[in-house]
Amino acid sequence: xxxxxxxxxxxxxxxxxxxxxxxxxxxxxxxxxxxxxxxxxxxxxxxxxxxxxxxxxxxxxxxxxxxxxxxxxxxxxxxxxxxxxxxxxxxxxxxxxxxxxxxxxxxxxxxxxxx
Amino acid sequence: xxxxxxxxxxxxxxxxxxxxxxxxxxxxxxxxxxxxxxxxxxxxxxxxxxxxxxxxxxxxxxxxxxxxxxxxxxxxxxxxxxxxxxxxxxxxxxxxxxxxxxxxxxxxxxxxxxxxx
Numbered sequence: 001x002x003x004x005x006x007x008x009x010x011x012x013x014x015x016x017x018x019x020x021x022x023x024x025x026x027x028x029x030x031x032x033x034x035x036x037x038x039x040x041x042x043x044x045x046x047x048x049x050x051x052x053x054x055x056x057x058x059x060x061x062x063x064x065x066x067x068x069x070x071x072x073x074x075x076x077x078x079x080x081x082x083x084x085x086x087x088x089x090x091x092x093x094x095x096x097x098x099x100x101x102x103x104x105x106x107x108x109x110x111x112x113x114x115x
Numbered sequence: 116x117x118x119x120x121x122x123x124x125x126x127x128x129x130x131x132x133x134x135x136x137x138x139x140x141x142x143x144x145x146x147x148x149x150x151x152x153x154x155x156x157x158x159x160x161x162x163x164x165x166x167x168x169x170x171x172x173x174x175x176x177x178x179x180x181x182x183x184x185x186x187x188x189x190x191x192x193x194x195x196x197x198x199x200x201x202x203x204x205x206x207x208x209x210x211x212x213x214x215x216x217x218x219x220x221x222x223x224x225x226x227x228x229x230x231x232x
């Protein structure tokens with residue numbers, strides 16, 4: 001089935017702390033996942049992606065962890081900065097789209113970074 | 116390289132009217148997808164085009180349609196607008212079709228904010 005976002009939880013952190021944003025995805029057959037960041041008035045901005053043959057991938061200040069057993073993704077942001085304040089979405093590539101790109105988005109988490 | 120460009124940025128229409136939104140993908144990108152974003156439903160897939168062909172369609176009524184041109188630019192149309200069509204409409208492009216079966220990152224534009232009165 002399709003995930004539908006109805007709630008927008010908020011994570012509040014202090015500047016310099018590490019942030020962990022969690023996401024539960026829908027389909028055990030999904031094999032590709034992306035994290036996006038959306039700032040007010042802008043479209044989603046790509047952060048990092050991961051394929052299902054991996055359980056961890058690191059970028060600059062960000063790490064994505066994938067736990068296929070419980071269908072869970074997390075995004076870790078190191079040394080969180082005020083510029084990281086935004087809404088973060090996880091997305092999974094639908095396994096029911098003929099192999100083409102159709103993303104199913106989570107509800108999103110608002111990250112608020114306090115100085 | 117220029118990003119995904121969507122026009123117009125804002126649009127106000129009344130119920131019953133129709134609207135056309137435009138999207139220019141990143142140069143070299145051949146796949147264009149459209150998503151609707153609302154506070155209540157989040158980001159919902161509308162459709163995806165490649166080489167002027169619709170490859171996938173989301174669960175939206177037939178009032179929502181789209182097309183892609185030979186230069187990969189895309190338009191979406193909503194006819195007989197309803198109040199519930201008020202949303203941010205996002206266009207995203209991706210590089211190629213050769214990665215069928217493999218995911219590839221989508222790059223989004225800033226969207227068209229549609230308000231239906």
